Every structure is written in C-alpha cells, then in structure tokens.
Amino acid sequence: MLTFTIRRLLLSIPTLLFISMVIFLLLQLAPGDPMAQVPLTVPPEVKQKMREALGLGQPIYVQYYKWLIQFFWVEPQVFLDWATRETFLLGWLPDTNFSTFIDPDSGAVRPVQRIISWQTRSPVMDIVVQRMPQTLWVVGLSYIVGILIAIPIGVYSAYRHYSLFDQAGTFVTMVGFSIPPFFTGPLLIVVFSVTLGWLPSIYDTTHVVTDWASFKVQFFQMIMPVMVLALQTTAQISRYMRGAMLDNLNQDYVRTARAKGLKETSVVLVHVLRNSMIPVVTVIALGMPAIFGGAIITENVFKVNGIGQLLLTALFANDLPMVMTLTFIFAILIVLFNLIADVLYGLLDPRIRYD
Amino acid sequence: MTEQATPASPVEADIEIYGALVDKVPSRPPRSQWIDVWQQFRKHKGAVFGGGFLLFITLAVIFGPFLWDVDPKALDIRNKNWRPIYQLLFDSEAQAGWAHPFGTDQLGRDIMAQMIAGGQVSMAVGWLAMALALLIGSAIGVISGYFKKLDFWLMRFTDLVLSLPILPLTLLAVTLFRQPLNARFGPEGGMFILIVGIIGLTSWMQTARIVRGDILALKEREFILAARSIGTRSSKIIRVHLLPNVISPIMVSATLGLATAIITESALSFLGVGFPSDFPTWGKLLSDAVSRMQEFPERVLLPGIAISLTVLSVNYLGDGLRDALDPRLRGR
Numbered sequence: 001m002l003t004f005t006i007r008r009l010l011l012s013i014p015t016l017l018f019i020s021m022v023i024f025l026l027l028q029l030a031p032g033d034p035m036a037q038v039p040l041t042v043p044p045e046v047k048q049k050m051r052e053a054l055g056l057g058q059p060i061y062v063q064y065y066k067w068l069i070q071f072f073w074v075e076p077q078v079f080l081d082w083a084t085r086e087t088f089l090l091g092w093l094p095d096t097n098f099s100t101f102i103d104p105d106s107g108a109v110r111p112v113q114r115i116i117s118w119q120t121r122s123p124v125m126d127i128v129v130q131r132m133p134q135t136l137w138v139v140g141l142s143y144i145v146g147i148l149i150a151i152p153i154g155v156y157s158a159y160r161h162y163s164l165f166d167q168a169g170t171f172v173t174m175v176g177f178s179i180p181p182f183f184t185g186p187l188l189i190v191v192f193s194v195t196l197g198w199l200p201s202i203y204d205t206t207h208v209v210t211d212w213a214s215f216k217v218q219f220f221q222m223i224m225p226v227m228v229l230a231l232q233t234t235a236q237i238s239r240y241m242r243g244a245m246l247d248n249l250n251q252d253y254v255r256t257a258r259a260k261g262l263k264e265t266s267v268v269l270v271h272v273l274r275n276s277m278i279p280v281v282t283v284i285a286l287g288m289p290a291i292f293g294g295a296i297i298t299e300n301v302f303k304v305n306g307i308g309q310l311l312l313t314a315l316f317a318n319d320l321p322m323v324m325t326l327t328f329i330f331a332i333l334i335v336l337f338n339l340i341a342d343v344l345y346g347l348l349d350p351r352i353r354y355d
Numbered sequence: 356m357t358e359q360a361t362p363a364s365p366v367e368a369d370i371e372i373y374g375a376l377v378d379k380v381p382s383r384p385p386r387s388q389w390i391d392v393w394q395q396f397r398k399h400k401g402a403v404f405g406g407g408f409l410l411f412i413t414l415a416v417i418f419g420p421f422l423w424d425v426d427p428k429a430l431d432i433r434n435k436n437w438r439p440i441y442q443l444l445f446d447s448e449a450q451a452g453w454a455h456p457f458g459t460d461q462l463g464r465d466i467m468a469q470m471i472a473g474g475q476v477s478m479a480v481g482w483l484a485m486a487l488a489l490l491i492g493s494a495i496g497v498i499s500g501y502f503k504k505l506d507f508w509l510m511r512f513t514d515l516v517l518s519l520p521i522l523p524l525t526l527l528a529v530t531l532f533r534q535p536l537n538a539r540f541g542p543e544g545g546m547f548i549l550i551v552g553i554i555g556l557t558s559w560m561q562t563a564r565i566v567r568g569d570i571l572a573l574k575e576r577e578f579i580l581a582a583r584s585i586g587t588r589s590s591k592i593i594r595v596h597l598l599p600n601v602i603s604p605i606m607v608s609a610t611l612g613l614a615t616a617i618i619t620e621s622a623l624s625f626l627g628v629g630f631p632s633d634f635p636t637w638g639k640l641l642s643d644a645v646s647r648m649q650e651f652p653e654r655v656l657l658p659g660i661a662i663s664l665t666v667l668s669v670n671y672l673g674d675g676l677r678d679a680l681d682p683r684l685r686g687r
Contacts (some may be wrong), residue, residue, distance in 0.1 A: 025526060069517050125367075174674075178667035180618050181627040182638070183659035186645050190652045293522040297622055300647075309398060310627060313522060315530045330520035339517060 003341050012335045019331040020071075024064050027320050053227060067324065075125050078114060119319040129327065134205050135306030140293045142226040146233025147284060153234070153279075154241025158249060159268055169238065176235030181228050181294055185301030188224050199224055201232060203304040211299045225302045231289065240283045244276035251275075278348045285341035289334040377619050395679040402675020405668035412665055416474035427472040431463035435642055439466075439653050457657060462649070466640075470657060473635035477617055477662070480551055480636075484616035487555025489562055493601075496566025497593055501574060510567070515558045525619065529628045541612055542631045550630075552622060554616045562608040569601045603680035612672030614666045621662050635661050 038047060058066075084093045102108070114123040153173075157166040193201035200221045209215050248254065249272055257267045296308030303309075307326060314322035396402060437450050437458040457466040499509035529549060536545035573579065574597075582592050621638025623629040630636055632643070637658040644654035 005489055014516055015518055019519055022519065023524070023527075026524070026531065029531075032592065163482055171401075175663075175667060178614070178670050179659075179663040180621060180666070182622060183641065183663060184657075186641070186648055187653045187659065190648050190655065194649045194652075215520055289520070293520065296526075297626065300626060312526070315628075326522055327523045327527060330523050334518045334520055 001343070001346055004346065005339075008339050008342060012339060015117070016328075016332065019335075020068070020328055023086060023324055023327050023331070024067065025060075027093050027324055028060055028063075039098035051086055053061075053150050063168045065183055067115070069327065070113065071328070074112050075114070077242075078125070079122075115321050115325055117314070117319055117322045119314065119317050120323065124325045127310065127322070128329065130300055130303060131307045131310050135292070135295055135299070135308065136329075137303055138203070138222065138298070138306065139224050139229065139291055141222065142229035142285075143233055143288065143291055145229065146228055149236060150237035153243055154238040155245055155268070155273060155276075157238070157244030158242045161246065161249075166242075167352050169242075172310040173235040173238050176231045177239075179231075180233065181297050182301060182303055183233060185224070185298060189301075193222065205305050225304060228301070229291060229298050232294060233291060236287060237280065238282060241276065244279050245272060248272045248276045250272070278345065281348060282341045282345050285337050285344060288337045289330065292330060292333055356674050392679045399678055403673040403677075404685075405588070405671030405675065408664065408668035409621035409672060412474065412661075412668075413478055416471055416478050419471035419474070420468075423467055423471060425465045425468040425553075427464060427468035429464065429632065431459065431465075433463065434459055435461055435463040436594075438651075439657075455685070458584040458651075458653065460654065466654065466657065469640060470637075470661065473637045473640050473658065474661060476547070476630065476634070476636040477620060477638070478665075479512055480547065480554070480620045481613050481617040483551045484554035484558070484620075485609055485612035487551060487610045488559040488616075489605060491555065492559035492562025492608070493566050493598075495559065496563040497570055497597065497601075499563070500567040500570025501589065501593060501597065506567075510672075513560050513563050519635075521557050522622070525553050525557060525623065526626065526628055528621060534629075543634050546630050546634075551622055554619050558612055558615055562605065562612070565604045565608060567600050568602055570597055573597055573600055603676075607673055607677045610669050610676060614669040614673070617662065617666055617669075677680065 028036045038050070042050075111267065115125065116122070117127060120127065144233065153169050157163075157169040160166055178315075189201045192199045198220075202223055203221050207218055207221070209218050254267060254272060257271050259266075292308075295306065296311060297307040298304070299306045300312060302346075307329070311326045314326065374642055422629030434455070437455045439458045439611075440456045455467065456464050457470060459465055465578070495509055495513065498511075499506045519547055533546065536549050539545060540548060579592060581594060620629065620636065621641065623641040624636050627642065630639055632639070640658040641655055641662070644651065644658070648655045
C-alpha cells in the first residue's frame with residue numbers, strides 16, 4: 001500500500017506539470033493585454049517598458065519556468081518562514097530566512113520575487129490565504145451537512161426498496177441533481193430573505209463571532225449558502241449510498257448475520273453499512289473538487305468573497321498570474337483528492353490490491 | 356451408382372420424422388431488440404414523462420416562434436414591467452393581460468418570446484455540445500479499445516483531461532477567446548461556437564472510458580475473430596461489428612451530456628461570461644432578472660423552472676434508458 005501511495009504521488013507530478021502547462025499555454029494564447037487599462041496618453045515605448053517590467057518580454061518557456069520556480073520553490077519558502085516565525089506548531093524552531101536574499105550590489109537584505117497579482121500588486125498567495133477560510137467554511141460545512149443528510153436517506157431507501165420513502169427519495173435526489181445552484185440560490189433568497197425575511201441574503205465575511213448573539217448571526221447567514229451546496233452533495237451521495245446498500249443487502253453474509261440471530265439494526269447499521277461505505281467514501285473524496293467548482297457559482301450568488309469570487313474578479317480584470325495560480329490550486333485539489341480516493345479504497349477494502 | 360428412392364421432397368420427410376417436435380403454434384418472426392428495449396422503457400413512468408417533456412420543449416422552441424410571433428427584441432417602453440397573467444388571480448389591479456402572458460421586462464420586451472428564443476439557444480447549445488462530446492468520446496474510446504498500441508497513451512491523456520479543473524478552465528477560455536471569435540463570426544455566432552466547442556471538448560472523457568471498456572470486452576468475442584479471419588479490414592470491423600454494439604452506453608452518456616451542457620451554458624451566462632447581454636438564453640434571462648427579483652420574482656422563476664425541468668426530464672430519460680438498454684435488467 002505504501003509503495004502504491006508513493007508511486008501515485010510520483011505519478012501526480014507529471015500530471016500536475018501537464019495541467020500547469022495547459023493552463024499556462026491557454027493564458028499565453030489569449031489575446032488579453034494587461035496594459036489595456038493603461039491610459040492612451042502613455043507613450044508606446046513606456047508601455048513596452050511596463051510590459052517588460054511585468055516579465056512579458058521574455059520567451060514563453062522562460063516565463064513558464066519562472067512561474068514554476070515561484071510556485072513550487074519560492075512560495076513554500078515564504079510559507080516556511082512564516083510558519084517558523086508566527087505559528088504555534090513550528091514557532092519554537094529558530095526563525096528561517098529562506099525568502100530573503102542579500103543583494104550582491106548593495107549588500108542589503110531583500111525579499112525574493114513572489115507571484116505578484118497585476119490587480120493589487122501584492123503577492124497572489126497572500127490574497128489566496130485571506131480568501132481561503134471563507135470558502136473552506138462554506139464549502140466544508142456544506143459537504144459535511146450534505147453527507148450527514150445523504151447517508152441516512154440512502155440507507156433507509158435501500159432498506160425499504162420501492163417503498164413510498166424510496167420513491168420520494170429518488171424523486172427528491174433527481175430534483176436536487178437537476179436544479180442548478182444558480183437557480184436554487186435566488187429561489188431561496190426570494191423565499192427566505194425577501195418574502196419571509198428570516199435570513200440575510202448576503203454573506204457578511206467581516207462578521208466576527210464573539211458571543212452567542214454574533215454566533216447566531218453567523219449561523220443564520222451560513223444557512224442558505226451551505227444548504228444550496230449541500231443539496232447537490234446530498235443528491236449525489238444518497239444515490240450512491242442507496243446503490244451500494246442494495247448491492248450488499250442481498251449478499252450471503254447478510255443472511256448469515258440474520259440467521260445467527262443478530263438484531264436487524266446491527267445487521268443493517270454495522271454489517272451492511274460498513275461494507276457499503278467503501279465505494280461511497282471514494283465518491284465523497286472524488287466529489288470534493290467538484291464542490292469547489294460549484295462554490296464559484298454559489299459564492300457569486302450569496303456574495304461570499306472566497307476564492308471562487310476571487311477567480312471571477314481576476315478573470316474580468318485580466319489578472320493572469322492570479323488566474324493561473326487559482327486555476328492551478330483547483331487542479332491540485334482534484335489530483336490530491338483523486339489520490340486520496342484511490343488510497344482510501346485500497347485501505348478500506350482488503351480485497352483490492354494494487355500491485 | 357445405385358438408384359436411391361428419394362422422398363418426394365425433403366420437407367415432407369422431415370415432417371414425418373420430426374412431426375412431434377414441431378410447435379403447435381406457428382413460429383413468430385424473432386423479436387427485434389429495439390422492441391424489447393421500448394417495452395422495458397415504457398414501464399419506467401418517469402422516463403416516459405421525461406422523454407415526452409424533452410420532445411415537447413424541443414418542439415416548443417423550434418415551432419414556438421411561428422405560433423407566438425412577437426419579436427423578442429422589440430422594445431415597447433410604454434408597456435414595460437407587465438406581470439404574468441396568473442398575477443390577476445391574486446391581484447386584479449395588476450398590470451397584466453393576454454397580450455403578454457408571461458409579462459414584459461424592464462424594457463417592455465415580451466418575456467414569452469424571450470423564453471422561446473432563449474430556449475432555442477440553450478437547447479441548440481445543449482444538443483450540439485452533446486453531439487460533439489459524443490463524437491470525440493466515442494472516437495477516442497473506440498480507438499483506444501481497439502488498437503492496443505494507442506490504448507496506454509490515449510487513456511493517460513483521458514486521465515489527464517479528467518483531472519483538469521473544468522469550470523475554472525471553461526471560464527478562462529470563454530473570457531480569453533471571446534474577442535477573436537467575435538471578430539470573425541459576429542458576437543452571437545462567435546460565442547455560440549466558443550461555448551459549444553468548450554463544453555464539447557471538456558465533457559467527452561466519461562463516454563470515452565465507458566466505450567473503451569465495452570470495446571475491450573467485445574473485441575475478444577468470437578464474431579470479431581470470425582470477421583477478422585475472413586479478412587475484414589479494421590475500419591469495417593469497427594463500423595459494422597463494434598459500433599452497433601456499443602450504442603447503448605453511448606446513448607446513456609448522451610443524455611447525461613445533454614443535461615451537463617445545458618447547465619454549463621446557463622452557468623456561464625449566469626456568471627456573466629456567456630452570450631452578449633441583449634441575446635436571450637435561459638441562463639442569461641435568469642441572471643439579468645436576479646437584480647430585480649424582489650419586485651418581479653417570476654422573471655427568475657420562469658427561466659429557472661425551464662432549465663430545471665428540462666434537465667430533470669433529461670436525467671429521468673437517461674435513468675430509463677439505462678434500465679431499458681441493460682439486457683440483464685430487461686423483462687423484470
């Protein structure tokens with residue numbers, strides 16, 4: 001298993017390189033010019049200088065190489081420096097200084113070049129780190145809520161196969177599958193914010209939880225974005241849960257368990273459920289990146305300033321380094337969760353052997 | 356050679372010998388596979404409704420403009436902000452009437468005509484993108500299943516494409532390539548080609564995987580060996596013997612592809628990177644209406660319901676097709 005994990009980890013490196021190259025070339029082919037917003041009064045030779053200052057005068061492979069270096073070498077160094085300086089976990093270590101170098105000309109200590117956003121002129125990663133918690137809160141919570149709703153529904157509708165509950169459950173999951181989040185979002189806003197006035201329609205990310213009252217505000221503003229995302233998750237996972245339970249309920253070991261007089265609850269909830277969870281856990285891991293993609297739309301509907309919204313604004317502002325980095329972060333998530341799904345599958349099911 | 360007493364006809368002799376074995380009922384011609392499929396399909400109520408609704412909405416957007424011949428782009432600023440006709444039930448003062456059954460928008464454009472025009476675009480994008488994805492997916496699946504040399508590389512390629520972040524990349528491609536295509540094919544045509552192309556190019560992978568798996572299994576069967584042993588060329592084996600046998604997984608993934616394509620197009624329009632603003636599609640109508648949904652919730656509801664119902668019916672259709680085309684489930 002360990003060798004398999006290591007092999008998969010090594011294989012994911014060329015995958016990620018390929019993906020980064022696709023994204024990079026796509027951006028290179030694009031006709032967008034970061035100087036398009038610069039006033040027309042700026043003379044062309046100055047514009048050319050500005051372009052070169054942004055690193056655009058170099059050949060494509062140099063630009064790509066520099067981006068790779070910055071993403072895979074410089075940014076981890078900056079992260080390490082920050083970790084040894086400020087975090088509790090690594091703060092006891094002596095402070096490292098990977099991210100600075102001594103200028104040979106002047107002898108002054110200067111920070112290394114990081115990926116700089118064209119919009120804000122600040123390092124891309126700093127902005128991403130600022131935006132990440134909002135997305136993680138909404139996305140992560142919605143995923144957990146979705147799974148918690150989906151598993152009981154799937155178990156019960158498989159156990160009472162073709163019952164009214166099963167039929168209704170199938171219909172509801174089909175509907176949840178089909179209604180896109182950009183429709184459920186506004187629909188919920190119309191019903192719960194506009195008509196009933198129970199919930200706020202905009203997610204306020206500056207809100208800080210200090211006491212019970214502010215926690216309630218936070219809870220209420222999270223209900224709608226979380227539920228919109230959770231609906232999709234629930235629909236998908238309860239389908240898989242139901243299918244896996246149906247496959248297992250007819251197996252011989254279930255009959256054996258019943259024959260030796262086990263209670264029905266322990267047959268279903270211990271024997272069958274545990275075996276049915278194997279494929280479902282894989283689906284849960286594989287669905288994680290898709291939910292981040294879905295978060296782009298949900299964040300837009302509820303005005304959550306997470307990374308999805310950051311990607312959209314960066315796209316409209318022609319901020320290529322930001323777009324490149326964010327898209328690549330999405331790609332890393334996909335590759336990572338594919339890997340996790342494969343490894344989990346092997347760990348949970350002793351019959352699966354990757355040799 | 357000695358003369359042999361030949362029976363009058365071989366048939367009569369057979370009847371004499373095997374008479375007891377002949378069925379009492381005259382034998383019927385063999386049933387076609389598609390009759391079986393249709394009978395199984397008919398049992399799935401949701402699938403029949405889904406197929407019917409999909410047919411209805413497709414015909415409605417094709418023939419709708421002939422029946423409701425109001426120009427969707429005609430401005431009528433005096434009659435702006437009409438409510439839909441059902442509003443009269445709750446509120447007899449409401450500005451509504453049969454002249455505009457679904458009401459008019461803030462510029463006085465007829466919403467019913469816009470819904471029909473938007474549906475045309477959405478459905479056209481859906482069908483074409485699905486067809487493109489199927490074409491690429493089946494081609495790659497068949498080639499990598501049939502030709503062992505290409506299999507490894509094509510499947511690695513498929514895996515790589517599967518691990519691309521689709522929605523961010525689609526957003527990226529649409530924003531970046533809008534200008535050159537618009538310059539060449541006009542703002543609407545360019546966007547149409549771009550969206551169909553991108554959705555097609557990013558959703559063929561599942562089809563390719565399923566088709567490859569089926570081809571790998573079929574390739575080892577005797578009828579392929581027989582075809583090859585009489586000297587049939589590979590291209591003909593693929594066309595005549597393999598493709599008809601993988602038609603059912605292709606059809607099932609076609610329904611899924613249609614649903615995804617419609618949703619993706621609407622999502623792009625919703626995020627504001629889709630078609631130009633005065634060009635109606637369901638997603639565009641929805642996203643334009645979101646800012647005014649407090650006063651006019653129906654403008655969000657109508658396109659939203661149209662998208663959702665279409666996708667729902669396509670999903671049900673796919674569910675039914677999967678059951679009907681699977682011979683193990685048939686007849687149960």
